[in-house]
Amino acid sequence: MRILKPGDTGYEQETGGFNLAVTHRPDVVVPAESAEDVIAAIRHATDAGLPIAIMSTGHGPGLPADGGLLVTTRRMGNVTIDAAARTARVQAGARWGDVIRPASAYGLAPLSGSSPGVGVIGYTVGGGIGLMSRAYGFAADRVRGLEIVTADGRLRHVSAVHEPDLFWALRGGKVTMGVITSMTFDLLPHAHVFGGSLIYPGDSAREVFTAYLDWTRGLPEATTTSVALLRPPGAPPVVAVRVVHAGAGGERVVAPMRAAAPILADTLADMPYRDTHTVYNDPEGPLPSWGRGVLLDDVDADAVLAAADQSLTVVEIRHLGGAMAREAGNVGNAVGGREAAYSLSVHAVCAPEAIKAGDALMEVAGPRPAQVNLLGLTGDALREQLRVAWRPEVIRRLAEIRRAYDPSGVFRFGYPVEE
Structure with a gap:
């Protein structure tokens, strides 16, 4: 695991995102290259009492990470197409263009959005309104499984069978409950x-x-x-x-x-x-x-x-x-x-x-x-918008699941869904 601090060579480049209006000034940056790096980063942060923020790639994040430890996952960009199963498995840093190109060789397409530069996972955890969504639903509807490192430093394999509550929350809940390191989702027969x-x-x-x-x-x-x-x-x-x-x-x-x-x-x-x-x-x-x-x-x-x-x-x-x-x-x-x-x-x-x-x-x-x-x-205005982003019973369930997987609030950056 490599660690960067303010003043180190590469710190400014590593903390720079798509949106130049948002400045990130974490105390520590971990440029992750694997799930093992993510596990080590989370354990380091919890041992040091540091809150954790995440930056993958694409067009996010839109909220600043000030202080704490920032995990960047842009180097985790592998994409695997299973043409027979009509699925793609992507790592945390993959963008839609990284999926569209190899999938098209098999006459398949993802439920991607308007820009091929958007990060696959960040787009999907917010629901994901795509180019063919009226025909096939939200991108989150097509997710089959995810791998996520939670606040306890465990890599969890999440699906409708394994940890179904977390699987439910990660698809459309947007709330950070860990660092998603990979995701598997359906491809559609559209050349x-x-x-x-x-x-x-x-x-x-x-x-x-x-x-x-x-x-x-x-x-x-x-x-x-x-x-x-x-x-x-x-x-x-x-x-x-x-x-x-x-x-x-x-x-x-x-x-x-x-x-x-x-x-x-x-x-x-x-x-x-x-x-x-x-x-x-x-x-x-x-x-x-x-x-x-x-x-x-x-x-x-x-x-x-x-x-x-x-x-x-x-x-x-x-x-x-x-x-x-x-x-x-x-x-x-x-x-x-x-x-x-x-x-x-x-x-x-x-x-x-x-x-x-x-x-x-x-x-x-x-x-x-x-x-x-x-x-x-940001701030109170953001909290007010989040209160009406989901039905009250969905907000309660999201809050309960977040407390179960992050009881100490390690992932306190991002979107604060509260009951």
Whole structure:
């Protein structure tokens, strides 16, 4: 086990994440390369009385790790595809692009999100709303098993049979209950999808948003979509409708949106799943960013656009429902907000005026459940959002499980779910 402290060569690089607006200043950093390193790091921290934070890779974490011991797992990036079983096993530092590329060689695809640079495990423990989620559910619904090192320094193999309470909590609970070192999940038989985007001029936002909401009310479950008002730096605003259709008849499905307003660009076509990063073209970063998201039963397009301040880079509505509304198998999991029909999210370059504008836009939605992979808050405001992120009985169960596996609160960084 290698240890870095402030001032050591490599400390600054090791503590740097995707979001340049968040600064991590731990007392000790352990760059883990194996589950054995993670075990040693946790035992070292508990012997020294240090709280533990975790940084894997991708777009997190969004909360600062100040003091304590930080375990980084970005070097644990192995991915194994079992084509016969249609599964992937990934280590803690794997990103979606690391899975999509080898899976596509077998005509398989994961329930990945819009960016191939997002970390697989961090995305999944928050539920994971993906490119085909209306057809197949949350990414957390497809997890078969995990390996996790808990506060007692034990490596546990967790599944629906072995430690089912922990298995339930880790899939959608978001709360840190240990360091997940690997995860095994289903792959889907999709070598190709019908996907891409429609780009409209920014001054047609109201027209497009209204047409989009009407359109989504009749979409089949095979179609997962979003609409966004985009303000790229140094360019005119545009509206983008993003589509991934995991079935036949894609051209017929998207016809109403092609007729909704004049189109600047149309990339909708049959595509290999390995090319689905082009649907959203998310920035590769790193960059100083801020975002928030809430879940909604319905959307008032006029109210959202009226509150969409010029400082906000992205204002997006995603269509949920379909398979996401159904519980996962017989054992279920901790994913919240299954009843939501849409999500509303905002993203901006991190600056006080943008954060104020984003919070104001969220107020349009009222006290709605948070999108737990996009909280964008700290302190008491974060606690308030977490209180409505899950049903009360789910919060109670999460808190009980956390106390059982981390009675001393060793993993006190991250999201504080409290009864």
